[in-house]
Amino acid sequence: MEQITQEIKRFAAFLIASEMDDKVFVFLKENPNPSDAQVHTFAEENEYDVHDLEKAFYRLATKYVQLKSEQDKKASDAKGHSVNIEKDTISNKNFRKVIYTGKKMQLVLMSLKPDEDIGDEVHDNVDQFFRVEKGTGEAVINGNKHSLSEGVSLIVPAGSKHNLINTGKDELKLYSIYSPPQHEDAVVHNTKEKAMKDEDEHFDGKTTE
Numbered sequence: 441m442e443q444i445t446q447e448i449k450r451f452a453a454f455l456i457a458s459e460m461d462d463k464v465f466v467f468l469k470e471n472p473n474p475s476d477a478q479v480h481t482f483a484e485e486n487e488y489d490v491h492d493l494e495k496a497f498y499r500l501a502t503k504y505v506q507l508k509s510e511q512d513k514k515a516s517d518a519k520g521h522s523v524n525i526e527k528d529t530i531s532n533k534n535f536r537k538v539i540y541t542g543k544k545m546q547l548v549l550m551s552l553k554p555d556e557d558i559g560d561e562v563h564d565n566v567d568q569f570f571r572v573e574k575g576t577g578e579a580v581i582n583g584n585k586h587s588l589s590e591g592v593s594l595i596v597p598a599g600s601k602h603n604l605i606n607t608g609k610d611e612l613k614l615y616s617i618y619s620p621p622q623h624e625d626a627v628v629h630n631t632k633e634k635a636m637k638d639e640d641e642h643f644d645g646k647t648t649e
Contacts, residue, residue: 546621552606575612
């Protein structure tokens with residue numbers, strides 16, 4: 441639904457920019473399913489051609505139905521994802537590697553070099569799960585410290601300031617589950633430096649399947 445909402449907003453913005461003004465967007469936000477009487481009253485009050493307005497609303501509705509149908513079909517065709525998470529996590533050498541993105545969750549592999557951390561983060565609307573497969577480290581959640589070692593799992597509630605630090609001599613290998621997704625599907629950041637430069641990268645609504 442998030443992807444559909446984003447697509448509809450872009451399409452609505454196009455219609456408004458090319459045919460109308462932002463009063464239409466405000467009207468649709470307040471009246472997501474307007475009646476004919478509401479449309480006619482709005483057109484009269486704002487001196488719009490009611491036929492142009494109806495055509496624009498029809499195009500928006502058609503776009504919504506099209507996108508919703510495509511998403512429903514995609515969801516019904518989903519095959520799921522199976523992976524040897526321990527093996528793939530240990531063999532991963534990338535700072536961050538997204539391996540699967542669903543509508544409501546995302547699986548990501550991570551590898552931190554000795555003395556490296558992920559950096560202080562806060563995900564306002566995302567809960568996050570970590571599990572360590574190899575190495576040692578420390579997690580800090582809102583100032584509370586947690587030791588990390590093989591087999592340890594960690595949950596970071598949404599809105600919590602957190603950081604993970606590799607305090608060992610070997611790479612810290614872990615995987616994370618974001619709910620909902622946080623990153624673009626299939627994104628790979630070989631190093632922390634590349635991840636920091638790509639700071640505008642966020643989940644854009646596109647899923648793995």
